[in-house]
Each structure stands twice: as C-alpha cells, then as structure tokens.
Amino acid sequence: MSALLRQIDSPGSPSIGLPSSIASTAGVAVLVAVMVGCANDAAAGQATRTKPWRSLGQVTIQLGDCSSIPPTGSCQIFYGQSIEIVRGVKSDTIGPISTVLGPWVLMDSTLVLPWLVEADGSLQVELRVYHRDSGEITAVSMPNDYDPAFTGGHLFPPRGLMAYRVALPEEDGSRIVVRTWGDWRLVTEGPLVKGCTDTGLEYHWSVNGQYIVWYPPPCEDGIPERDSVYVKSPKR
Secondary structure, eight states: OOOEEEEEEOTTOOOOOSSOOEEEOSSOEEEEEEOSSOHHHHHSSOOOSSSOEEEEEEEEEEESOOOSSSOOTTOEEEEEEEEEEEETTEEEEEEEEOSSSOOEEETTTEEEEEEEEEETTEEEEEEEEEETTTOOEEEOOOOTTOOTTTOOOEEETTTTEEEEEEEEGGGTEEEEEEEETTTOOEEEEOOOEEOOSSSOOEEEEOTTSSEEEEEOOOOSTTOOSOEEEEOOOOOO
C-alpha cells in the first residue's frame, strides 16, 4: 500500500487539501506521515552510491497562530524532514521536504525533491530538482493539471514516468494520471474514482513499474479494495 499524508484537524480548522485523511482531535492540526513499508528506515543511515542522501531528521512547520497554549484552531503543525545530499567530498543540507514522497534519483546526477512550501495559508508540495554536479536547485514547471495543494506525485525513475492524482470536483472524485517526466506527455490515465470519504486516494507503482495500483474508497457496493491500470511504454 502506498504512503499518504494525513492531516488531523482541530475543531473548525480548514483542510489543507493535501492527500489526506482527516480526523478530529483537540488542539492542533498535525500532518502525520502514514506509510506502509520502511520509508523512514530507507531514509536513515548513511548516503550511498544508489541513494546519495540521508535524512537529518524531522522539521516542524507551523502555520497560523501557534503562540498560545493550547494552540488555537488556526494553528496547524506539519512535519517534514531535512536531508543531506552528498556530492563528491562536499555535501548540502536541503529541506524541508516530504517524509513520504521521494526524493527520487534520476541518472545519478539529479534528485527530484518534493519540497514543502507555504502558500495561501496551506502547505503544498512543489517539485524541485537538485543537480549534484553544481549543487543548484531549480523549480520544475509542472503540467496544468498538477495541483501542488492536492496532487503529490510518485516518480518511477527507471522509466522516467510520473504518476499523480488529479481532482475532478465536478464529478466528486479523482483519477490517477501518468506522464513522461519533463515533457509531460500523457501516457495513460485511470478511471474516475469516486470520493465519498475524507481519505485521500492511495496509490503506488508496482515493483516493476508496469502498473499503477490504487485503493478506492468503498463508496458503492461491489467496489474492489484494490484496482490498477497497465502503464504502456510511451511513444517516442
């Protein structure tokens, strides 16, 4: 099952629109990394040739008025991470980035970073590229249907394909879209998945990168717990 982000809201606080499960609690809004697998274990330890970065630990991000004790309903507390990227004898400290999305290594010399950015009073995921040869970080120009407040994304580096979730509010649902990295040619898209709960649509790549797998909420009788779509090779 894929990783997702979950926000726990204090009463009356607005949803931030990230891939999320929403539950009520007193005090603060917390972004919790929820994952199946060992994403944190993989991020820990030393950087290696195939994973030229290591996690330096948790970073706390506060939105709204968090000065009062207990915090007011406007206070939202999120958790990301900072990482150290090794490039030869040098290293750079980067962050905050998501704890559950990426980073992804492209061709050894490039890392794609899911950067956490405050915008319009919410926390958003913007993709940025780190160039190991220079240490430069550049913004990624995403396709029009990528919403940094909602979409997230999962890159499969061996095939150079990015999968992400597209909101379809007029149809009360969303779907998974797959595009080629960089030039954003459409490769395939999944069917409409109705959204009847506060749980964001969970999805991930299969191990061999041939399928996108998702777990639709049980909005109607007969909906499978798991569904998938075959991802064909893009036309050259």
